[in-house]
Amino acid sequence: MSGSNFLGLDPSTAPSRGRTTWLTDRLRDALATGALTPGARMPATRALADELAFSRGTVVEAYRRLSEEGLLAANRGGGTGVAAIPMPRDRHGSSPPSEPATRELLNISEGAPDLSAFPRAAWLRAERRALATATAQQLGYADPQGAPELRTALAAWLARSRGVAATPGRVIVTAGVTGALSLLSQVLRSHDITTCAIEDPGAHGNRRILGHWLDGLHPVAVDDEGLDVAALSRTGARAVLVTPAHQFPTGVVLSPARRRALIAWAEGVDGFVIEDDYDSEYRYDRAPVRAMQSTAPDRIIHISSLSKVLAPALRMGWMIVPERLHEECVRTRWATDLGSPSLPQLALADMIESGALERQLRSLRLRHRERRDAAVAAIRRYLPGCRVEGIAAGLHLVVGLPPHLDDAAIAAQAEAEGIAVQPLSAHRSLPGSPGLVIGYGPHPSARLDAAIRVLGRLVATQP
Amino acid sequence: MSGSNFLGLDPSTAPSRGRTTWLTDRLRDALATGALTPGARMPATRALADELAFSRGTVVEAYRRLSEEGLLAANRGGGTGVAAIPMPRDRHGSSPPSEPATRELLNISEGAPDLSAFPRAAWLRAERRALATATAQQLGYADPQGAPELRTALAAWLARSRGVAATPGRVIVTAGVTGALSLLSQVLRSHDITTCAIEDPGAHGNRRILGHWLDGLHPVAVDDEGLDVAALSRTGARAVLVTPAHQFPTGVVLSPARRRALIAWAEGVDGFVIEDDYDSEYRYDRAPVRAMQSTAPDRIIHISSLSKVLAPALRMGWMIVPERLHEECVRTRWATDLGSPSLPQLALADMIESGALERQLRSLRLRHRERRDAAVAAIRRYLPGCRVEGIAAGLHLVVGLPPHLDDAAIAAQAEAEGIAVQPLSAHRSLPGSPGLVIGYGPHPSARLDAAIRVLGRLVATQP
Numbered sequence: 032m033s034g035s036n037f038l039g040l041d042p043s044t045a046p047s048r049g050r051t052t053w054l055t056d057r058l059r060d061a062l063a064t065g066a067l068t069p070g071a072r073m074p075a076t077r078a079l080a081d082e083l084a085f086s087r088g089t090v091v092e093a094y095r096r097l098s099e100e101g102l103l104a105a106n107r108g109g110g111t112g113v114a115a116i117p118m119p120r121d122r123h124g125s126s127p128p129s130e131p132a133t134r135e136l137l138n139i140s141e142g143a144p145d146l147s148a149f150p151r152a153a154w155l156r157a158e159r160r161a162l163a164t165a166t167a168q169q170l171g172y173a174d175p176q177g178a179p180e181l182r183t184a185l186a187a188w189l190a191r192s193r194g195v196a197a198t199p200g201r202v203i204v205t206a207g208v209t210g211a212l213s214l215l216s217q218v219l220r221s222h223d224i225t226t227c228a229i230e231d232p233g234a235h236g237n238r239r240i241l242g243h244w245l246d247g248l249h250p251v252a253v254d255d256e257g258l259d260v261a262a263l264s265r266t267g268a269r270a271v272l273v274t275p276a277h278q279f280p281t282g283v284v285l286s287p288a289r290r291r292a293l294i295a296w297a298e299g300v301d302g303f304v305i306e307d308d309y310d311s312e313y314r315y316d317r318a319p320v321r322a323m324q325s326t327a328p329d330r331i332i333h334i335s336s337l338s339k340v341l342a343p344a345l346r347m348g349w350m351i352v353p354e355r356l357h358e359e360c361v362r363t364r365w366a367t368d369l370g371s372p373s374l375p376q377l378a379l380a381d382m383i384e385s386g387a388l389e390r391q392l393r394s395l396r397l398r399h400r401e402r403r404d405a406a407v408a409a410i411r412r413y414l415p416g417c418r419v420e421g422i423a424a425g426l427h428l429v430v431g432l433p434p435h436l437d438d439a440a441i442a443a444q445a446e447a448e449g450i451a452v453q454p455l456s457a458h459r460s461l462p463g464s465p466g467l468v469i470g471y472g473p474h475p476s477a478r479l480d481a482a483i484r485v486l487g488r489l490v491a492t493q494p
Numbered sequence: 495m496s497g498s499n500f501l502g503l504d505p506s507t508a509p510s511r512g513r514t515t516w517l518t519d520r521l522r523d524a525l526a527t528g529a530l531t532p533g534a535r536m537p538a539t540r541a542l543a544d545e546l547a548f549s550r551g552t553v554v555e556a557y558r559r560l561s562e563e564g565l566l567a568a569n570r571g572g573g574t575g576v577a578a579i580p581m582p583r584d585r586h587g588s589s590p591p592s593e594p595a596t597r598e599l600l601n602i603s604e605g606a607p608d609l610s611a612f613p614r615a616a617w618l619r620a621e622r623r624a625l626a627t628a629t630a631q632q633l634g635y636a637d638p639q640g641a642p643e644l645r646t647a648l649a650a651w652l653a654r655s656r657g658v659a660a661t662p663g664r665v666i667v668t669a670g671v672t673g674a675l676s677l678l679s680q681v682l683r684s685h686d687i688t689t690c691a692i693e694d695p696g697a698h699g700n701r702r703i704l705g706h707w708l709d710g711l712h713p714v715a716v717d718d719e720g721l722d723v724a725a726l727s728r729t730g731a732r733a734v735l736v737t738p739a740h741q742f743p744t745g746v747v748l749s750p751a752r753r754r755a756l757i758a759w760a761e762g763v764d765g766f767v768i769e770d771d772y773d774s775e776y777r778y779d780r781a782p783v784r785a786m787q788s789t790a791p792d793r794i795i796h797i798s799s800l801s802k803v804l805a806p807a808l809r810m811g812w813m814i815v816p817e818r819l820h821e822e823c824v825r826t827r828w829a830t831d832l833g834s835p836s837l838p839q840l841a842l843a844d845m846i847e848s849g850a851l852e853r854q855l856r857s858l859r860l861r862h863r864e865r866r867d868a869a870v871a872a873i874r875r876y877l878p879g880c881r882v883e884g885i886a887a888g889l890h891l892v893v894g895l896p897p898h899l900d901d902a903a904i905a906a907q908a909e910a911e912g913i914a915v916q917p918l919s920a921h922r923s924l925p926g927s928p929g930l931v932i933g934y935g936p937h938p939s940a941r942l943d944a945a946i947r948v949l950g951r952l953v954a955t956q957p
Contacts, residue, residue, distance in 0.1 A: 091626055098629045105627070146630035155622055162618060163554060166561045166568070167609035167936065170805040206831030213830045243829035342633040344836035366706035367676045367830060368669030373807035375835060473630065 177204025282421015413487025640667025745884015876950025
């Protein structure tokens with residue numbers, strides 16, 4: 032397939048500024064009209080750039096944007112191909128295509144940020160600066176607790192943005208929240224804590240990780256004030272994983288009375304509260320809820336990550352643990368892998384110090400709020416009468432369904448129509464009312480509207 | 495301290511090209527003559543650049559080079575300070591300085607590569623390319639086994655350079671050799687293998703990691719053919735960690751007869767051989783010794799890393815395990831941290847595919863061979879009559895000492911004179927003759943000569 036002829040591209044109609052958007056839109060049209068069909072090879076970026084007399088970067092960026100929309104994909108042999116049929120606005124009523132496996136799903140199931148907004152240029156600048164000044168020691172075997180530069184930057188950032196009380200000497204850099212949970216599980220076990228209580232509903236992924244390392248989990252119900260602490264105390268557990276600032280997935284904030292009760296519980300059982308502060312930076316309508324950690328630093332283990340602000344692929348998180356667990360956590364990290372890679376740590380420290388991380392967060396907060404509004408509007412329109420929860424913060428919300436419906440069945444039907452959505456029951460082990468967890472972070476408003484419209488039709492046509 | 499006046503720098507004498515080298519040399523002179531004393535603050539890079547009318551990058555690079563020589567160091571409050579007294583060529587006979595703790599040690603103790611040769615520009619180029627084409631999926635939660643792009647590149651690289659037989663589907667990306675050993679220990683334990691045999695002498699660091707995870711270690715003597723397999727079979731162990739291509743620290747190559755005996759042992763006890771291929775890329779006088787893995791892929795676990803070619807700080811390694819252990823290793827990695835960060839994996843894949851890694855290795859091989867030759871020459875000169883072992887490959891060698899000497903005492907005396915060197919006894923738990931392990935990778939010939947001259951004097955003056 033050569034050049035732009037077959038695409039009918041006329042570069043003379045492109046604006047002198049905004050060529051990337053122009054090219055992206057033209058190519059998207061060609062995909063929608065079938066001029067480009069699944070499996071077809073796209074022209075090489077250099078060839079297309081030459082033919083249009085555009086810079087190659089413009090073409091690369093247009094391909095990248097379409098790749099992130101799931102329309103293009105890297106070919107095995109290099110180059111780029113057409114990955115998927117775009118979802119035209121009028122196809123929702125049609126039957127599923129004959130080869131659903133080859134289609135990319137519109138994935139509204141995860142509480143992920145908009146990864147197409149990853150600050151590539153800022154990250155590269157930070158990494159270049161880190162490399163330019165990195166000493167041989169910084170490139171060598173590093174501190175398993177984390178690069179001192181990053182721990183210093185994080186301590187200040189966490190104090191300012193989350194009210195966390197920790198000196199740099201007490202911050203432990205982890206491989207995301209999973210890295211923190213695996214270390215903690217091992218260390219708690221050596222303190223004869225072999226089970227952990229978890230919120231129900233609660234994050235399915237964390238439940239699986241804890242389940243790998245510990246002997247048992249105790250699901251504890253969540254109500255409108257958050258975790259039911261009275262129920263927790265009946266489990267016999269001495270550790271609990273909670274999401275106080277923004278319960279996952281319900282979005283409830285743990286009430287002040289429950290916070291006090293939770294700390295009293297930990298004192299009473301000589302146990303620990305693991306505070307997963309996973310997406311607290313995204314609060315749209317008022318100031319963020321402060322972290323609990325500073326109110327009982329000898330009982331609360333504070334963990335969080337950059338997965339919701341930058342990208343899960345960075346595997347970058349942190350924890351602050353009570354002093355008596357600190358050394359053992361660092362030693363376990365040392366024995367696991369000697370600590371996180373240095374360069375990304377130094378780059379992140381640079382991004383925090385330079386204000387680039389703060390700017391990224393502000394920009395994402397605006398973008399995600401707009402999408403939250405679009406998702407809520409679509410739910411009101413296509414799922415009238417369904418309760419919407421957890422809209423004040425985060426990257427997802429929960430739609431309550433009428434009690435007689437089977438949320439897993441609806442999610443399966445949605446998947447057959449090309450939409451991945453999580454049933455609330457996937458995050459529960461106790462009985463509870465059905466619902467759908469909708470992640471709006473990665474998706475432009477029009478795609479959210481289209482996806483929720485399908486969900487509305489499915490719910491309306493349930494037997 | 496302001497600007498360059500006190501340094502007597504005259505920018506008009508600088509060449510128009512090579513200003514960085516000129517500036518580095520002038521500053522090194524100022525350090526050597528005492529114009530700059532330990533603890534003094536260096537001028538800010540921007541201020542000095544302005545005063546000399548140089549680009550700031552020139553000053554930053556000069557500071558960086560001097561930092562890597564251990565002469566400058568980052569100050570706690572930002573900025574750069576004088577870290578250490580440079581070792582003048584005529585100071586070896588003098589008494590130790592009054593404040594040895596404030597001096598940077600000349601560290602010839604580690605088998606590290608020359609980290610000042612880290613290919614910063616090539617790495618940034620690879621990372622920029624990886625970021626330019628990374629999809630949202632690649633920035634999201636990734637494959638715990640490793641990025642498919644990297645596994646594909648590694649499988650081809652390992653087949654070509656080490657004779658390792660593995661499809662991309664069988665390569666597991668790890669957080670260096672330590673990350674591989676921690677996963678393996680956990681998986682072997684679930685197969686009722688709770689102890690491991692190790693070479694004696696053998697790498698102290700790996701012994702500590704295995705000791706953390708397992709219930710016991712069995713030291714097995716190494717002779718001129720490598721590990722004593724008859725002694726291994728008397729231990730009752732079912733797993734052994736060996737360095738067949740280049741035994742650490744002795745440098746012995748495991749003989750063909752011993753390789754066959756080792757595999758027969760593994761078959762006999764239904765056990766596993768962990769082949770640590772840690773620095774096999776550096777072989778100076780003939781072709782590298784092939785890895786063992788392909789001769790018994792159902793018994794041999796092959797592990798290695800980039801710590802000796804790029805930098806330990808990348809925490810990037812890999813392993814290929816027998817099929818029956820594969821899934822469990824990947825699952826354990828998932829539960830530990832969901833896998834390695836994606837961006838460095840994609841950058842490394844790019845460096846392998848583009849040939850940049852091969853070029854780096856060729857260049858380092860030349861540099862390290864030259865240093866090896868300098869170290870050997872210095873040993874012949876200052877430690878006449880001492881046997882030198884392990885010079886054919888790697889980044890270190892071993893100097894055998896007369897049997898009545900205490901190598902740990904000599905290492906302690908060397909440290910008091912500013913030289914960090916490892917006694918052979920630190921890598922042993924069985925009795926054996928004394929020696930010194932000298933890492934030559936990071937050090938220019940003149941520094942190696944100076945350090946070995948000190949060792950020669952210390953050995954000659956032992957009681």
